[in-house]
Amino acid sequence: MLKNIIQKILFKIDPEKSHELSFTGIRLLSKLPFLQKRLIDPDNILEDPRLAREVFGLKFKHPVGLAAGFDKDAKLYKELGQLGFSFVEIGTVTPKGQSGNPRKRLFRLVEDFAIINRMGFNNDGVEAAKIRLLKREKGLIIGGNIGKNKITPNDKAVEDYLACFEALFEVVDYFVVNVSSPNTPNLRDLQEKAPLLALLKSLQAQNLQHENPKPILLKIAPDLSESQLKEIVEIIDESHIAGIIATNTTIQREGLKSQDRDEMGGLSGAPLTKRSLEVVRFLAKESGGRFPIIGVGGIMSTKDALDQLDAGASLVQLYSGFIYEGPQLIEEINRALLTRLEN
Ligand SMILES: Cc1cc2nc3c(=O)[nH]c(=O)nc-3n(C[C@H](O)[C@H](O)[C@H](O)COP(=O)(O)O)c2cc1C
Structure with missing residues (x-):
């Protein structure tokens, strides 16, 4: 009921403004821990030790995390953890801050339970995120999703990824190499075998210079063909990175009803459910x-999350499902997992 009222208000205003407003709302809610507890996890489901799992050497208290792009600048990770996520992926961050594409660049396709965005890696730059993450407390797992600046040509991209990797090394638990956003011109060309292998090998070599290397994951697009996906598996094996996040948003547009369906950008939410599951x-x-996969893309319900885990994902992430269903979805998914264990 409360969710419906808040959603009705937020869905009436410009999506980017409502994103900013929801930041304020989440901050306020986190200041009222008693109310939050009653709204989010009244039965303490999320603390149940049966939900815990170890993936790429990290201990997650349950398998539901927040996908990249919501807290790009690491401004709200603590509060998002308090809402129930077991891990929060910040970013995509780039070496230098950049403003991204001109507004309007975020569209809610309400009739399709979907979002189209062409934000274009708007972020304050990696150093700003690092400063905010220095204040983090133990407990919540933080992923650092890294990318390249728009003005950096692809043949210099490795330098941008390495700069972000080094800057965040001490303040995140795992890394995600984002070469799959459709909103930075030519970024997705880095998913080709030669440049991708070179990029991941450089990052992994740098990683191994550290006494305690961190898991590095590759985030891929849902629009890759079967042969490209086979190549991706070879690339993970050859570069010895820790795993894959599948998937980012899609450039496909099929069967959409909403007015903004032809806007340029990446599509997420319900229309992506089937394809992300196929990819995983x-x-x-x-x-x-041989390596863990984090499943993301169109997880809008308990069933969608369980399907992903059954298909082989070790963890799942939400973005659009969090926007449309609210933080209750985290608890519902975990409740369903416990019910399964009990039957
Ligand atoms: C507004 C918006 C911004 C996003 N920004 C990023 C980003 O910066 N980096 C990234 O890897 N993914 C980004 N994503 C993609 C999500 O992390 C996720 O992979 C995608 O939305 C599919 O999941 P969903 O269907 O649950 O939304 C963004 C998605 C949205 C809707």
């Missing part, structure tokens, strides 16, 4: 479970 299932089979 394919990667899990093809890799024989």
Whole structure:
């Protein structure tokens, strides 16, 4: 009921303004821990030790995290953890701050339970995120999603990724190499075998210079063909990175009803559910479970999350599902997992 009222108000205003407003709302809610507890996890489900799992060497208290792009600048990770996420991925951050594409660049496709965005890596730059993350407390797992500046040509991209990697090394628990956003011109060309292998090998070599290396994951687009996905598995094996996040937003547009359906950018939410699941299932089979996969894309319900985990994902992430269903979805998914264990 409260969710419906808040959502009705937020969905009436410009999506980017409502994103900013929801930041204020989440901050306020986190200042009222008693109310928050009653609204978010009244039965303490999220603390149940049966939900805990260890993935790429990190201990997650349950498998539901927040996908990249919501807290790009690491301004709200603590409060998002208090809302129930077991891990929060900040970013995508780039070496230098950049303003991203001109507004309007975020569209809610309410009739389709979807979002189109062409934000274009708007962020304050990696150093600003680092400063905010220095204040983090233990407990919540933080991922650092890294990218390149728009003005950096692809043949210099490695330098941008390395700069972000080094800057964040001490303040995040795992890294995500984002080469799959459709909103930075030519970024997705870095998903080709030669440049991708070079990029991941450089990052992993740098990683191994550290006494305690961190897990590095690759985030891929849902629009890759089967042969490209096979190549991705080979690349993970050859570069020895820790795993994959599948998937980012899609450039496909099929069967959409909403007015803004032809806006340029990446589509997320319900129209992505089926394709992300296919990609995760394919990667899990093809890799024989040699490395973990985080499933993301169109997880709008408990069923969607369980399908992803059944298909081979070790963890899942929400973005659009969090916007449309609210933080209750985190608790609902975990409740369903516990019910399964009990039956
Ligand atoms: C407004 C918006 C901004 C996003 N920004 C990023 C980003 O900066 N980096 C990234 O890797 N993914 C970004 N994503 C993609 C999400 O992390 C996620 O992969 C995608 O939305 C699919 O999940 P969903 O269907 O649950 O939303 C963004 C998504 C949205 C809707």
